[in-house]
Amino acid sequence: MQSNVVACPNCGTRNRVPAVADGKPRCGHCRHWLPWIVDAGDQDYADVVEKAAVPVVVDLWATWCGPCRMVSPALEKLAAERAGQLKLVKVDVDKAPATSQRFSVQAVPTLLVVERGEMVARKSGAASVAALRSWLDQALTGHSTKEG
Numbered sequence: 001m002q003s004n005v006v007a008c009p010n011c012g013t014r015n016r017v018p019a020v021a022d023g024k025p026r027c028g029h030c031r032h033w034l035p036w037i038v039d040a041g042d043q044d045y046a047d048v049v050e051k052a053a054v055p056v057v058v059d060l061w062a063t064w065c066g067p068c069r070m071v072s073p074a075l076e077k078l079a080a081e082r083a084g085q086l087k088l089v090k091v092d093v094d095k096a097p098a099t100s101q102r103f104s105v106q107a108v109p110t111l112l113v114v115e116r117g118e119m120v121a122r123k124s125g126a127a128s129v130a131a132l133r134s135w136l137d138q139a140l141t142g143h144s145t146k147e148g
Helices: 045-050 066-081 097-102 129-140
Strands: 003-007 014-018 036-039 056-061 087-092 110-115 118-124
Touching: 003 036, 014 036, 036 066, 045 087, 056 066, 066 087, 066 129, 110 129, 118 129
Parallel strands: 036 087, 056 087
Antiparallel strands: 003 014, 056 110, 110 118
């Protein structure tokens, strides 16, 4: 299991954020919630995503994909806004073919919302921060369709 280094949005301290944890990451300096942004692949997808204590946005993306590069900062902004409430997991489909196949990914980016191990929403293509925020809110309140 790997960890990412994230700057605290409150005090700027750099913290290691584990891919898998029982709780939610907090800043070691000021105790503020940290954006939980990690990578996963075929080997660790279940541990990183399905066992998370908070809802997870899964970004199925590819390095060669222009729209993926456009949506990534929007997703990271949402993860920062919802620090302590949400986990963002990035899955490179070229490095995780079994995960890509499991979700029948036909286009990238494909975004999933997974809550307690269950996919509750799915969206293909890039979108603005506002559109993603609305889609996420609908997914987490149970008013979403699988593709939306």
